[in-house]
Amino acid sequence: MRSNLKMRGVFLAYDHGLEHGPTDFNEKNVSPQYILDIAKAAEVDALIMLKGDARAFYRRELGIPLILKLNGKTDLYKGEPFSTQNTSVQEAVKLGAAAVGYTIYFGSRYEKYMIREFGKIEEEAHSIGLPVVLWSYPRGQSIKNDESPDIVAYAARAAFELGADIVKLKYPSDDSNLNWIVKSAVATRVFLAGGKKLDEGNLEERLTKAAEAGFSGMAVGRNIWQSDSPVDRIRKIKEIFK
Amino acid sequence: MRSNLKMRGVFLAYDHGLEHGPTDFNEKNVSPQYILDIAKAAEVDALIMLKGDARAFYRRELGIPLILKLNGKTDLYKGEPFSTQNTSVQEAVKLGAAAVGYTIYFGSRYEKYMIREFGKIEEEAHSIGLPVVLWSYPRGQSIKNDESPDIVAYAARAAFELGADIVKLKYPSDDSNLNWIVKSAVATRVFLAGGKKLDEGNLEERLTKAAEAGFSGMAVGRNIWQSDSPVDRIRKIKEIFK
Amino acid sequence: MRSNLKMRGVFLAYDHGLEHGPTDFNEKNVSPQYILDIAKAAEVDALIMLKGDARAFYRRELGIPLILKLNGKTDLYKGEPFSTQNTSVQEAVKLGAAAVGYTIYFGSRYEKYMIREFGKIEEEAHSIGLPVVLWSYPRGQSIKNDESPDIVAYAARAAFELGADIVKLKYPSDDSNLNWIVKSAVATRVFLAGGKKLDEGNLEERLTKAAEAGFSGMAVGRNIWQSDSPVDRIRKIKEIFK
Amino acid sequence: MRSNLKMRGVFLAYDHGLEHGPTDFNEKNVSPQYILDIAKAAEVDALIMLKGDARAFYRRELGIPLILKLNGKTDLYKGEPFSTQNTSVQEAVKLGAAAVGYTIYFGSRYEKYMIREFGKIEEEAHSIGLPVVLWSYPRGQSIKNDESPDIVAYAARAAFELGADIVKLKYPSDDSNLNWIVKSAVATRVFLAGGKKLDEGNLEERLTKAAEAGFSGMAVGRNIWQSDSPVDRIRKIKEIFK
């Protein structure tokens, strides 16, 4: 099996329904169809969805590579975070995915079980040629500041050591040495996570710095589908990571 | 395999024996036969039972589609809720079920394990053509008000993201925007849970609002089989969701 | 495979060695052979044992159906009760058992794991024609009075919902409506658990009431093998449940 | 497969390296070879070792039956004891073992998981003809005195109920009724555990009492290989249990 995932550019993320509930959505973007339309029009490099969305809306014929997210949790439980697998690698294959995604909350009391679960996914996915994307998010009581450059670089490195092809990271609070994060990830491509909607200038400045430092792209959600001009915004970001 | 489940209408629920004990029952409705007789006479769109009831009373030849509930718990334990699987998907097939059901208590400390268990059930059931119904009930110490519209909409959305065909939800305490719940569920059909017995007028008003907002039906138990005219009540509800 | 278990009468229970240690025993009844001799002489309807006893003493040729108890625990640990499976269904088949038994402590913090384990046993046993007996014992910090009629009726109902053929229950502290317990169990046959040795008159009065209320039999241990006339006592109980 | 284990006599135990560290050892007995030499010279009835020792030193051709211990723990962790399986039954077969051994700490918070794990081992070993030895050691916060005669008798009985062929027990603090322990174990052969090194007279007195009460032998370690005349001591004990 050959994956059609491009390891660079803009990935349009839409897993917020499970992670946050529909509170991020409005009348338009509450539907995955709206997201698919944007993805198609803007020619995003990949679309990130959960199994429910993919089953109902995704078709490989759309020509947009799908990264199927295999684990998830709600934000209703407030204790130490543990995002468990809800979708098998075989299901990703059935749904036509070009890659699979998984979140590890490093530093959580449950880190150990996510590392183990990810380990199996990584091997199964790679054994059939599917790239693996790791949401590498230090979180939990042990983590005082998940945006400190050291913590972000640690998250990048852990993803590489565990075999991820792509790592999705938060933008660090101090961006004076973004390249160190990229170097820490070695052969793993570094993508920026989007986070809350930022004003456009602010976002572009960040992305430009990241791209110059060697980041390969951005996995972006709210900043796109909460925007009035989503296709334009994607194109601008694509331009930055060309 | 083709399921004969209609994704709309009235589902007659009768899993209270494990969840609450026989305290909800009287001399008549303590027997599943009484429920089956109502179901047959009123032509309900589906019957919801556990394995024990189905093994002893259900026959596919009755012409009433069965939704077999695969997990459950008593209300005797008062800690964080975790409803574990007691019935396999293969057993549902043996018992002639048209669909399977599962409860996730989102927000519970055990949410993570229910998400994982449901994930496997969802894939196995769908792989053989059985629809999946999710009882999507936020509950546990983290949940202050499980009837708030935001929480109910979150429950609807989580069900969609995880691949449920039908989600069973509580009626929100504020019903000014029921349609948002339906939209949040996207392609997952939304059914109202019954809850404690209400007076008839009150119930009909709620159902009419729900139907107008796009709800597909109701999964109702005590409001029917504790009633003096169960068949009539079902017919009225069926009329509302026609 | 056809089970030779009769769903009625007197089951002679002898699983006290693991549950309580030999403290219940004397020089005679410390040996399973003594129990087998009684069982044979009194023609009990079934014998209840654990794997160790059955392996050493039981032979199908004895003509006494064996109910092999698949889980158990000591009373040395004082925390929330969890009785785990120590014997497989396949082992029950090898040992010539006519049925399998399992205890669930409803209300315990570990209820959820016993429900799950029992669920698998129930399906495997039934798939090869072995009846399933559930020791349905509410217990743990949440249970204030495990002899209240409501709790006993709940235990009966839960056993039915989970697919048990026979449920073993405590005698309720208030016996004014024993028939409600039987009705709550629906198609599951209700057997009385024995408990500590009672004087004979007291026991017979209870059993007569239970039999009149529709109980199918008694699973009795200490009241028999601690008695000076065990065979007579069994025969009297058999008479009551004829 | 036929086991060559004799169910009587002296078993030379040498699993102290994992359980206590090398603190029990001196320059000679730190090596398993020294133990094997003693075993050979004294013609012990069995040798007890862990996988590491057996792989490096044991050969079936030595003519000494091997009891391979399948679980173990260090004494570094001070919480409730849980000795987990580190060796499979299949590995015992590969290493030429004549029997397998397992410890259950009855009364521990983890008793339930050891009972479950032992249950599987017991069935797998017996299915291929390997006898099973249970180290039956009540321990943990619930156990006030693990040498009380009641507790030792309980340990004996639990081993029988769970299917052990041989049970290894502590010597009770009150030895006025040792035969009750033997009777409690029914068909399971009772072996005395050695414990700390005792003076020779003291030990012989105990063993003679135990043998007269029906104990089948002794599993002895430190009392032998910390002694200046290990072969003589074994021969004396063998004489007692002839």
Next chain:
Amino acid sequence: MRSNLKMRGVFLAYDHGLEHGPTDFNEKNVSPQYILDIAKAAEVDALIMLKGDARAFYRRELGIPLILKLNGKTDLYKGEPFSTQNTSVQEAVKLGAAAVGYTIYFGSRYEKYMIREFGKIEEEAHSIGLPVVLWSYPRGQSIKNDESPDIVAYAARAAFELGADIVKLKYPSDDSNLNWIVKSAVATRVFLAGGKKLDEGNLEERLTKAAEAGFSGMAVGRNIWQSDSPVDRIRKIKEIFK
């Protein structure tokens, strides 16, 4: 399968990326390529890496035996340590490894689960001819001083009992009887762990003592790749353990 691992000499360790994050690295040694270049130039006896590094950089044709580390954790979580398996033995084979490595934190509340996991790995690896290296590190609340000679000797012994071919140990705070550690490990080869960078004289003194006491080699990381003359330092250590 025949392993090409030499059981003696210098193993170059580079698993710090997951264990500590990139904080140990500089612009050069942040890349596994730099480590491989050193390994090649200095002809180390083995290279220790995690799956991510091996997948991206290691080729069997390099002629340097690979010890693939199968478990790991970050230092972000501060509770009782539990390093879980993230790589299967089969993956080690695919990646061309000559041996596998695993860490057990003896004394941790999770010791029991690491012993169990290691037990399976040990058997699977040995069944296909792969040697097994154990990082034997007492750690957790129960361990007051993990450098005390008794604790280090215990760690050595436990590794032997569990079947490790090589054990990696800390240098004890009191080195007056290093040979006791070697004897405690019996047939398991003892390697010194490196730890923080030491000045060269200090390190050489330690290594010489260790070699004289019977240690087989050193697994060294920071002391090499943080050094200005890594190849020279390796050669000096190789000389010591020749």
